[in-house]
Structure formats: structure tokens, C-alpha cells
Amino acid sequence: MSKSPNLVLPAIGGIALMLGAAYGFSSRNYGADTIALLEDRVEKAEARVSSASDQAKAEAERATALELAVAEAQEQAAKGTNLTSPAPQMEGAYGLGRVAMAEEIAAWDVDVLPDGRGLPVGSGNAFDGEEVFADKCASCHGDFAEGVDNWPVLSGGFDTLADKDPVKTVGSYWPHLSTVYDYVYRSMPFGEAGTLTPDETYAIVAYILYSNDLIDDEFELTHENLGSFEMHNKDGFVIDDRPELEYVAWRSEPCMENCKEQVEITMRSVFLVETPAEGGTNSMMNPAKVEGLPSFSSDGPSFIPVAAPKPVKAAVEPAPEPAQSDDGEAMIAAGKKVFKKCKACHQVGDGAKNKTGPHLNGVFGRTFGSVDGFKYSNTFKAAMEEGRVWDEASLAEFLSKPKAYMKGTKMSFSGLKKDGDLDAINAYLASFGN
Numbered sequence: 001m002s003k004s005p006n007l008v009l010p011a012i013g014g015i016a017l018m019l020g021a022a023y024g025f026s027s028r029n030y031g032a033d034t035i036a037l038l039e040d041r042v043e044k045a046e047a048r049v050s051s052a053s054d055q056a057k058a059e060a061e062r063a064t065a066l067e068l069a070v071a072e073a074q075e076q077a078a079k080g081t082n083l084t085s086p087a088p089q090m091e092g093a094y095g096l097g098r099v100a101m102a103e104e105i106a107a108w109d110v111d112v113l114p115d116g117r118g119l120p121v122g123s124g125n126a127f128d129g130e131e132v133f134a135d136k137c138a139s140c141h142g143d144f145a146e147g148v149d150n151w152p153v154l155s156g157g158f159d160t161l162a163d164k165d166p167v168k169t170v171g172s173y174w175p176h177l178s179t180v181y182d183y184v185y186r187s188m189p190f191g192e193a194g195t196l197t198p199d200e201t202y203a204i205v206a207y208i209l210y211s212n213d214l215i216d217d218e219f220e221l222t223h224e225n226l227g228s229f230e231m232h233n234k235d236g237f238v239i240d241d242r243p244e245l246e247y248v249a250w251r252s253e254p255c256m257e258n259c260k261e262q263v264e265i266t267m268r269s270v271f272l273v274e275t276p277a278e279g280g281t282n283s284m285m286n287p288a289k290v291e292g293l294p295s296f297s298s299d300g301p302s303f304i305p306v307a308a309p310k311p312v313k314a315a316v317e318p319a320p321e322p323a324q325s326d327d328g329e330a331m332i333a334a335g336k337k338v339f340k341k342c343k344a345c346h347q348v349g350d351g352a353k354n355k356t357g358p359h360l361n362g363v364f365g366r367t368f369g370s371v372d373g374f375k376y377s378n379t380f381k382a383a384m385e386e387g388r389v390w391d392e393a394s395l396a397e398f399l400s401k402p403k404a405y406m407k408g409t410k411m412s413f414s415g416l417k418k419d420g421d422l423d424a425i426n427a428y429l430a431s432f433g434n
């Protein structure tokens with residue numbers, strides 16, 4: 001179908017409306033646009049029918065429904081093509097707009113509520129989801145939802161919510177699974193929103209749960225069980241009860257009893273700030289002088305003692321770098337802080353488990369890629385076969401530029417830039433066994 005009328009007609013329609021005349025045109029334009037839109041959708045639906053055989057039936061039904069809608073719209077448009085026909089009688093002052101079609105409402109009505117209401121029929125599991133995720137999401141969110149560069153991390157961070165710098169992920173933070181479905185279905189992949197089918201979305205959501213260790217890979221997520229799935233942080237939010245509690249209190253009659261008889265000004269603001277017309281702010285001393293009140297001059301307000309000059313530091317002593325400190329405990333403490341950058345993916349200490357990355361107990365003296373049950377990348381597998389062993393030098397080199405030191409590693413971490421950090425992390429990891 002030719003696209004050019006689509007481009008021209010809306011423009012003409014816009015002008016016609018602006019001139020406040022030629023209603024026939026605008027209604028005709030509306031018809032042509034609607035047809036174009038619906039035909040486009042039919043075309044797309046048909047293309048999908050031929051490619052996705054398992055969904056062919058459902059899509060064919062949709063295509064038929066859309067074709068019917070096209071026919072209906074064509075009929076409507078045919079009525080409106082008479083250029084001299086009067087303006088359509090519509091509600092409202094301007095006679096514009098029309099009642100939305102059921103199909104249009106259905107197309108926008110995709111929200112999903114926490115209890116699962118609004119979910120389309122469908123299902124998926126992490127096993128299938130892994131493939132779709134690798135294809136459509138991993139370029140930004142990482143193969144394991146660990147986030148690439150600055151793109152959002154979707155997994156891990158479970159014990160960081162109380163930290164100063166919490167890692168808020170779908171797994172650690174989001175209270176309802178419905179939000180994940182809804183968000184992904186509506187808005188991802190970034191830049192290609194609206195291209196996922198419901199089954200793909202179920203599979204992806206299952207995969208995100210799986211990469212957060214919240215389900216195993218056989219778990220089948222469906223429109224029936226999604227609403228009752230309990231998220232890790234479901235109780236971590238405070239229900240907003242202000243409408244019931246606070247607003248009521250504020251709206252009651254203000255107390256006007258026992259008021260002071262007289263009001264007395266005891267102080268004035270020191271600075272007056274004005275916003276000049278050209279932007280920015282000007283501030284100046286408040287020039288007002290009131291009997292008995294402190295006064296202000298360019299030397300400062302009369303009641304604030306002149307500030308003593310700040311002592312000038314003779315030499316700026318550098319903050320002690322952890323590297324220069326020979327106090328082992330301090331180093332380990334510094335390393336613990338640095339390890340926050342690793343925590344989203346690695347665990348250490350008693351009961352440490354493999355997460356996105358392998359546990360890091362006893363890493364020094366450990367063969368590369370040798371933790372049981374962790375699926376390493378090929379580059380780590382090769383290093384294991386060569387029998388390479390972690391020591392402080394190799395770890396520092398790896399951590400300063402993971403992707404350069406181990407080409408093809410799936411550790412999505414840009415690296416530690418400071419020598420002090422590298423020494424500190426070495427000390428910290430060494431404290432978990434050699």
C-alpha cells in the first residue's frame with residue numbers, strides 16, 4: 001500500500017482544522033488515517049502469522065478481527081468523503097473527537113495489577129526465557145541480568161538494601177512480580193517497546209526470577225500463578241496511609257485558643273534574595289534597621305562575632321591510602337568497602353554460594369575457573385585446563401581490567417582503577433582463606 005497519502009493527508013487535515021473550515025476533509029482524513037493504521041496492523045499481524053507457526057492460530061484470529069475493523073472503518077470513511085457534508089455532530093464545544101473503539105481501548109489496556117488481574121493468557125519458563133533474554137536484553141542487562149556498564153542491574157543485591165549505596169534490583173527490591181511483567185511488556189527492549197509476545201514476556205520474567213535465584217529453571221510462570229508469586233521484598237514498603245491518618249488531622253478546625261496577645265518581631269532575615277529578570281539570583285544584606293534589633297552592614301550582622309580567620313594548613317597531607325597503611329586490619333576493612341562493588345555477583349564467608357559469579361572463598365591458590373557447580377565462560381574453562389592459579393598479582397591484573405585480562409569473560413565489571421583498592425581487595429579476599 002502506498003504510504004504517501006498517509007503523509008500528506010494529516011498535513012492537509014491539520015491545515016483544514018486550523019482554518020476552521022472544510023470539515024469534510026478532516027473527517028475524511030480521519031477515515032484514511034484509521035484505515036492506514038489498521039491496514040498496517042493487519043499487515044504486521046499477517047507477517048507474524050507466517051513467521052510464528054505456533055501462534056498462527058491466535059494471530060489469524062486477530063488478523064480477521066482487524067480486517068473486520070478495517071471494513072467497518074472503510075464504510076465509515078466512505079460516508080465522510082463528501083467534502084461538502086456538514087461537520088459531524090459531536091459532543092463538546094468544538095465538535096471534535098469521537099468515542100474510542102473497543103479495539104483501541106483493548107490495545108492500550110495492558111496494565112497488570114499486583115494480584116495478576118489484566119494478565120494475558122500465556123506461560124513461559126526460565127529455560128526458554130534465557131534464549132529470548134540473551135537475544136533481546138543481554139546486550140544492555142548482561143547475560144545474567146547483572147547489567148552491562150551503566151545499564152540497570154536486574155539481579156542480586158539482596159543484602160545491600162540497608163547499605164548507603166543499595167543495589168536495588170528486580171530481585172532485591174521490587175515488591176510485586178506484576179510490575180516486572182507490566183514494565184517489560186510495555187517498555188522493553190529499550191527502543192523496541194511493544195515487540196514482545198505475552199509468552200516471551202512470561203519466559204523473560206521467569207528468567208529474571210531465575211537469575212535472582214528465586215525459582216528453578218523448570219518453574220512454569222503463567223497468568224494463573226504470577227499474581228500469587230511472593231517477591232523477596234514484598235514487605236519492604238510502607239503503605240501510604242496519609243490520606244486516612246494525616247490529611248484528616250490537618251483538615252480539622254485549626255486551634256485558635258490560648259493565642260499570644262501580642263506578636264513581636266525579634267529577628268530579621270540576614271539576607272534578602274531576589275531573582276533578577278535575567279536569571280540567577282542576587283542576594284544582599286537586609287538593610288532594614290529596626291530599633292533594638294540587630295542591624296546589618298557589609299561587615300556583617302551586628303550580633304555575629306567576626307569570624308576568626310581560618311587556620312591555613314601548612315602542607316596538605318594526603319589522606320592515608322590504604323596501600324600505604326601496614327595495618328592489616330585497616331586494609332581488610334578498606335577491602336570490605338571495595339567489595340561492595342562485587343557483592344551484587346559474588347559472595348564470601350560462611351555459607352557463601354555461587355551467584356552471578358562464583359563464591360570467592362579461598363581464592364588465592366585456587367585454580368582459575370574451578371568452583372564446582374559454577375558455569376564459567378570458555379576463557380575461564382581454558383584457564384582451568386592450563387592449570388593457572390590465582391595469586392595477588394594475577395588477581396590485581398584481572399580486577400584492574402577484567403575484559404582485557406580475560407578476553408571473553410562473562411564478568412561484566414569495568415574494573416578497579418585505584419591501586420589502593422586493588423591492594424585492599426586482595427587483603428580482604430585473603431582474609432577468607434588461602
Ligand code: HEC
Nearest residue numbers: 136137139140151152154168169170183184188189190204
Ligand atoms: C538498549 C538497551 C536495553 C535493552 C536491549 C533492554 N533494556 Fe531494559 N532497560 C534499559 C534502560 C536504559 C533501562 C532504564 C530505563 C529507565 O530507567 O527509564 C532499563 C530498565 C529495565 C528494567 C527496570 C530496571 C529497574 O530496576 O528499574 C527492566 C526490568 C528491564 N529493563 C528489562 C529488560 C528486558 C526484559 C529486556 C529484553 C526484553 C530489556 N530490558 C532490554 C535498557 C535496555
Ligand code: HEC
Nearest residue numbers: 146342345356357368369370376377380409410411412413
Ligand atoms: C556483574 C557481576 C560481577 C561483578 C560486579 C564482579 N564479578 Fe567477578 N565474576 C563474575 C562472573 C560472572 C565471573 C565468572 C567469569 C567467567 O566465567 O568468565 C567472575 C569471576 C571472578 C573471579 C574468578 C573466580 C574463579 O573461580 O576463577 C574472581 C577472582 C572475581 N570474579 C573477583 C571479583 C571481584 C573482586 C569483584 C569486585 C571488585 C568482582 N569479581 C565483581 C561476575 C562479577
